[in-house]
Amino acid sequence: MVRIELSIELRYDVAPPGADFVFNIHGAHTRCQIVQSEELTLSQQVLPQIYTDPATHNRYLRLSAQPGPLTVGYHAVVQLHHHLARPQDVHEVPVARLPPEALSYIYPSRYCQSDVLARLVMGEFALLPQGYSRVLAIQDWVRRNVRFESNTSDTSTSALDTIQSGRGVCRDFAHLMIALCRALSIPARFATGIDYGADPVLGPTDFHAYVEVYLSGGWYIFDPSGTAIPMGFVRFGTGRDAADVSFATIFGPVQSQAPRIAVHALADPLLRWEVPYRREEAISTDV
Amino acid sequence: MVRIELSIELRYDVAPPGADFVFNIHGAHTRCQIVQSEELTLSQQVLPQIYTDPATHNRYLRLSAQPGPLTVGYHAVVQLHHHLARPQDVHEVPVARLPPEALSYIYPSRYCQSDVLARLVMGEFALLPQGYSRVLAIQDWVRRNVRFESNTSDTSTSALDTIQSGRGVCRDFAHLMIALCRALSIPARFATGIDYGADPVLGPTDFHAYVEVYLSGGWYIFDPSGTAIPMGFVRFGTGRDAADVSFATIFGPVQSQAPRIAVHALADPLLRWEVPYRREEAISTDV
Amino acid sequence: MVRIELSIELRYDVAPPGADFVFNIHGAHTRCQIVQSEELTLSQQVLPQIYTDPATHNRYLRLSAQPGPLTVGYHAVVQLHHHLARPQDVHEVPVARLPPEALSYIYPSRYCQSDVLARLVMGEFALLPQGYSRVLAIQDWVRRNVRFESNTSDTSTSALDTIQSGRGVCRDFAHLMIALCRALSIPARFATGIDYGADPVLGPTDFHAYVEVYLSGGWYIFDPSGTAIPMGFVRFGTGRDAADVSFATIFGPVQSQAPRIAVHALADPLLRWEVPYRREEAISTDV
Amino acid sequence: MVRIELSIELRYDVAPPGADFVFNIHGAHTRCQIVQSEELTLSQQVLPQIYTDPATHNRYLRLSAQPGPLTVGYHAVVQLHHHLARPQDVHEVPVARLPPEALSYIYPSRYCQSDVLARLVMGEFALLPQGYSRVLAIQDWVRRNVRFESNTSDTSTSALDTIQSGRGVCRDFAHLMIALCRALSIPARFATGIDYGADPVLGPTDFHAYVEVYLSGGWYIFDPSGTAIPMGFVRFGTGRDAADVSFATIFGPVQSQAPRIAVHALADPLLRWEVPYRREEAISTDV
Structure with a gap:
């Protein structure tokens, strides 16, 4: 806790x-x-x-x-x-068994044009074993192909733009990872909060954008830009992409x-309140 | 404000x-x-x-x-x-035009057995002009026929019990007024909060129960026990009766x-925050 | 099916x-x-x-x-x-783990005054093993203590009235069973439909009232008046009691x-559509 | 009717x-x-x-x-x-008074990238008098600048693509009109149905896409492709754009x-069921 x-x-x-x-x-x-x-x-x-x-x-x-x-x-x-699970226990959910409220998160949205990424994901991810590890592979792909660079994107920058430019900020990493998940029919949504544990090299504490992916009956947290510590994320909003959940x-x-x-x-060992740290487990706060 | x-x-x-x-x-x-x-x-x-x-x-x-x-x-x-209105401008809404979510508040409930009060309301209120003044007449009738007396009722006391005993506390006044309104097909619901401005004779500040009646497109506040100042009520819960919104x-x-x-x-004349007082106007906080 | x-x-x-x-x-x-x-x-x-x-x-x-x-x-x-389960696999859910939307079905309502039945259920059912079998015991108790008799109740008849009179129709059996379940903090709701398979002695096909009890993550069907075949029930409405779901x-x-x-x-063996029959299994259509 | x-x-x-x-x-x-x-x-x-x-x-x-x-x-x-209104009585609603559920329809979406159309709408529509007539002016602009041509777009075609190509089908007309409205902070959503009264030159009856715009407290119907008769539209779905409400x-x-x-x-003069026709009034079915 x-x-x-x-x-x-x-x-x-x-x-x-x-x-x-x-x-x-x-x-x-x-x-x-x-x-x-x-x-x-x-x-x-x-x-x-x-x-x-x-x-x-x-x-x-x-x-x-x-x-x-x-x-x-x-x-x-x-x-x-936090709800914690071993990565090998966290599975993808077939479309036929997705709850209705998760279905809309497999459709394309303003900044996550998953409909035009079918060929890319077929080549890169379709043959990987399904599950948490495949979503991690998507996150790794985004990290390998995008460089974190401040002031390289604006409010019109979409996942397609980020693939082309190869750079962006947390919002752009999140949009691209979401678009790739959806192109595989894995529900993924945009989440906002504050970048707890922010990498000091990348600047002071700021608003943050990350990703939640629907797996095994819950929404699991991923931080594709890798700049912060997910266990410390307080959720403000979730939506299909940044169009839904602007801070202002x-x-x-x-x-x-x-x-x-x-x-x-506010850690307190006696009361078992922990300091967030990077964990190996899959983390969810919405199961 | x-x-x-x-x-x-x-x-x-x-x-x-x-x-x-x-x-x-x-x-x-x-x-x-x-x-x-x-x-x-x-x-x-x-x-x-x-x-x-x-x-x-x-x-x-x-x-x-x-x-x-x-x-x-x-x-x-x-x-x-607060939304304020002149009493003469606040009307009853015919059943055919009630919004669906107000309809359930004309049906009887555990402590407000409106279904057995048809004869009473026919004799007392059916011929009065419809509107805010008729609801006030119902409130007056409750005040004339029930005496406020602590420790005279318990969690099983219903509107029918209160009519018979002629005494009760705020919760009982509220249940009886609600039952009478519903017997006339006027939606009424039970509301809870704290008795701001409590009559010092009746004891220290305590939890409070009052009534909201659906009129002219909003829920208007009535305090049938008359022991507090409606303008200072902070709403905790609303429901069909006390079964829905116990404090604990x-x-x-x-x-x-x-x-x-x-x-x-927390009044502040400069910032126009007022001290609550008893007003003549009809008051609503849910329009 | x-x-x-x-x-x-x-x-x-x-x-x-x-x-x-x-x-x-x-x-x-x-x-x-x-x-x-x-x-x-x-x-x-x-x-x-x-x-x-x-x-x-x-x-x-x-x-x-x-x-x-x-x-x-x-x-x-x-x-x-239908969702079918073996009775021994169907459990009661502790209050602490009930979903929020089930909680309101443990509170008393107009016709199911569970708050005054605490002593009765303590004596009759509190010591029985928890689970589907205990709910069956409640249903049996209602059947033993109430005689089905047409035209013995009206729209104001409540569970307490039925205990006293010892007779009633399907609606009264349902109200009493619901009140007893709630007095044990077991969520129970009133359900309406048509009495498929109605006992021909009791008259022609008619509207019907029965009970759904929240157990093991779903709402399980009980027919306390025992006059019809649950597998053939088409649900019109559910609510806290008859005040919520009148047919008209x-x-x-x-x-x-x-x-x-x-x-x-409309049975069809080739297409595996069955004729409803009385089953031993626990039946739910809302899991 | x-x-x-x-x-x-x-x-x-x-x-x-x-x-x-x-x-x-x-x-x-x-x-x-x-x-x-x-x-x-x-x-x-x-x-x-x-x-x-x-x-x-x-x-x-x-x-x-x-x-x-x-x-x-x-x-x-x-x-x-149908709810009918005189066009001069139908007003735009300022952002501060939009109901919460209408707000999301002023944000950009997959096929309606309103965020990049600010300059265009400033030049074309910002100075027009606000109200139904301004929305009609937007519809006229779309009709003047896009030519209806079958098989000229696919599931990835967005409003920006349609501006460039100058041609499209009903779905593309709708996306572009929606994007222009949103760029002016007027809530607009995508609606689907069947093209009642379809222009026989354009082909047989088919699925249809049109637009609903939030004005004066309701959603008013516009048919930017102009190929059908709005009074005959049966609504299947509404959403932010075609990503939300695919037929399949x-x-x-x-x-x-x-x-x-x-x-x-199914017209019937005796029963006052009319045959749909093109009307001058503003039409809404969701007020």
């Missing part, structure tokens, strides 16, 4: 006539992820709406800001109860400043 | 072999009720499950406690954005101590 | 100024119950609304009828795929005539 | 080892679209699963077929109750034959 404390501060300058925002920065409420405490602070006196998507459990915060500075703060302590979607004339983000583990 | 800070401490002694608990003490997330900050504390190292009912938005906390003392603490700051349902050998509850308004 | 063809004709005389109806006579769509074909006919030119409850999958038909005669016809062919709820001045109902199995 | 009778026959040759299918050819159940009768026939003895997506109400049919021929037949009579998604070695489709209106 892991306890993570996180705080986020987002700062904007809103120009007239004001702007609408949709944020997805609240910790999701799931069976394995308990939000022990949380606080939302807004520098403007506006009434936010918070709603939870019934299908994904993503929590969205929507508000209409006045012209002027806007600061959105979110602070939370979240408990994570902005409608109106707004200038954004760099977010301030902090995350750390 | 109102900001309410509340804290709850529930204390139990759990005997062997342990016990299961289901609590409904989290502030509901609705469009008009924003949980600005909240913190849950447990004295035992157990993993709680928190789940939100997709239909009611009630948030339930479930846990399995070990033998020994158990303290459950919940502290929150909640923002309330316990499975196993447990001794309960009196809960410690505190509630107050 | 079983195929059932059913037809229902409901006839009413609606007096001025007209009336509203809510019906629950459509076959539910579940994983195990496939509506192969269906047809709804109405003698009045009115636009019905059909909506499916997202939690129960009950399908409701709502319409506003004009004064005059109204005939509602429903004809369907439904496929049933009527608002307005209406005279009802006796319904005309027909049901039979 | 309109009654439509439709029948669909899909024929496949399944090669070993068999194949899985997901179909979306059932009429959706909505408040305005009533499935009066329907029948599903399968030439193979396989148990289909039918499930309804709780968010979209799309009904999916899933089955695992054996090697050999497979015929899937669907026949239904569907009633349509096939997993395995299968050869498809041309579908056989028939559709006609």
